[in-house]
Amino acid sequence: MGLLTISKLELRRTRLSFGQRIPVFSILLIILIGLVSFFVSQYGFHINDNIYRVAVTDPGLAAVLNTDDKFQVYIANEQEAKELFEYGGFDILITGNNVRYHISEKSISALDALDRAVQRYDEARLLAYNDLNNTFPVWITVKHIAREQTFQAPSIQRLPDLEAAQQTAASTAEKPVETTRETHTKGEVPSPSILEVTKTDRGLPIRDKALATPSHLNPSLPFGSVVMSFLFIFPIYFIAQFYSASIMEERVRRRGELLLVSPVKSYEIVLGKLIPYLLITLVLMGGITIYIGGNILVPAILLPVALMFLSTAFLGAVISRSFKELTFILVFLSVILSGYIFLPAMFANIHAISVISPISLVVKLLEGESISITEYVFSTTPFYLVSFLILMFGIFIYREEDLFTQKSIKNKLLDSIQVFIERIPAPFFFLSIVLLPIAYSFQLILIVLMFNLPIRYGIVIFIFMAAFIEEVIKSAGIYTVFSRKISSITTGNALRFGIYAGTGFFIGEKLLLLVVITSIAGSVFGSAMGIGLLIFPFVLHITGAIISSLGMRYLGVGNYPASVILASIVHSAYNLYIVRGVLFG
DSSP states (O other): OHHHHHHHHHHHHHHHHTTTHHHHHHHHHHHHHHHHHHHHHHHOOOTTTTOEEEEESOHHHHHHHTTSTTEEEEEOOHHHHHHHHHHSOOSEEEETTEEEEOSSHHHHHHHHHHHHHHHHHHHHHHHTTTOHHHHOOOOEEOOOOOOOSOOOOOOOSSOOOHHHHHHHHHHHHHSOOOOOOOOOOTTOOOOOOHHHHHTSOSSOOOGGGOEEOGGGOOOOOOHHHHHHHHHHHHHHHHHHHHHHHHHHHHHHTTTHHHHHTSSSOHHHHHHHHHHHHHHHHHHHHHHHHHHHTOOTTHHHHHHHHHHHHHHHHHHHHHHOSSHHHHHHHHHHHHHHHHHHHHTGGGGTTTOGGGGGSHHHHHHHHHTTOOOOHHHHHHHHHHHHHHHHHHHHHHHHTOSHHHHTSOOOHHHHHHHHHHHHHHHSSSHHHHHHHHHHHHHHHHHHHHHHHHTTSOHHHHHHHHHHHHHHHHHHHHHHHHHHHHHTTSSOOOHHHHHHHHHHHHHHHHHHHHHHHHHHOGGGTTSHHHHHTTTTOOHHHHHHHHHHHHHHHHHHHHHOGGGHHHHHHHHHHHHHHHHHHHTHHHHHO
16 A cells, blocks of 8 residues: 555656656657657668769769769759869769769769669669569579577587588579560660669569579668667656656655655655656557557566666665766666667677567567567566666665765665675575676676677686676675674684575576576586586685685785685686687687
8 A cells, every 4th residue: 555655646746846848848859769760760861861962964864873862963064064073072073974083082982882873773774674584693592590599609520511501502593583574576675764763662573582682682680670679768768867866856855754754664665656657668668569560568578678777777866975976877877778788689680699688579579570488588587686686775775874874885785785684594695696686687798798709709708707796796795794894704704604605606596597598508608607517616606705705804804806806716717617618629
């Protein structure tokens, strides 16, 4: 009941606090961005229109050049055209069969664009004869094969099955292309006019592009769908800003004290404030889906993305000390999350790395493809888990001593970990399990950034960064206890805490990886993450946690970074040994 009451109050307060101008302006801005994104996804970018100026003397040639939007064509007599070229800033002059250009980068680029425009015109003219076999003597049969969704290190043990491919190519070559050819007597072949050719579709008239010529063979890049998916994400940015601003305003004006002293619990306050913004987000995404004629599953796929943005906005509002600091945190987190969800989506239909992002699933739905439950679980589980963790630890510090004081971000984060340690039995064991999704999400981001590098360099960087993240996660609770003197700093405690933290991380890692890691289990990155092994990773995780805790015991808590780096080096050495075959051949 408290949740609904808080939700109603939040809706009423938000409507009154922003006045009339800000909501109207926000709605207009969202509509404008939506229209621009829709236009770009349908018609593409037009930033290169009219960048080259061409002076011609032949109206027929001008009609050909006007089929390319890059050219701004002027028709003039020969003398006037020469003057325009010499003194009018024109890039190309065409008089009769002569083409003149300046010795400049722009003029040479215009000459190259002219060559391509004439080629497209010739292809369109030949297509108008409806005789494809004679027009294009070389054809490529396009057969789309489902790509295995893994990105393993390439095997060099055997060659591909070339014989089967050759047999397939031979059987395909035996099948002639069926065309309808009209016969004409000599001198009666109709020649298409300029108008007819310029109105001809620039693509080949082959259904589903099953056949293509070498010049028309293009990879299936879903650029339009990727741009279209931004329509769903942009409203989330706005709503997350409103959510964080609402919480920050209560902190600055100290209105939140009234809620804290009420019989409503902290989690009811936080979730009650969250629900209206989440519902508005889902309604907007549903409306956009209906408007563009998309799949009804799109809002379900983007639900964890919305939760992630809203939860990070909530945490940013709780740990910030001012609106300026909040702005910096929100921009930083938005950039990280945007890179996480959009960078993999750029490789949709190209590489298995794309399945890391839920946006890739949205792109597949917009392209008319289907998605499996395995893909949904793999893409969205990190978002669900991390969102839950952020909300949980944010609720821990949603109290007077953290909301209305000027504590640093580090101290507030340690406060949330301390609350967890004080409330949960066997805290180091369970804290490592609870924080594991954060390490997993960071490792997925690292895979996105590193997979495009040469494998020998990318895997080394990934191993060191992933090991450092894991050691920080395992030792965070130990650092909190030692730095705040919750427990005495002794060798026995360091060993005991390290064993608990390492064991918890190992068990949580295997449980999580068994559920969501199947898409990269066979890859070299999966090997570096310890998938498929039991005893050695178990000992490794305990050893790393013990090194960090003993480092704080003997080097001092102030040298915590050095302790973590030392543990990361040991951790990385083991992982490098596991993937030595990839590194050294």
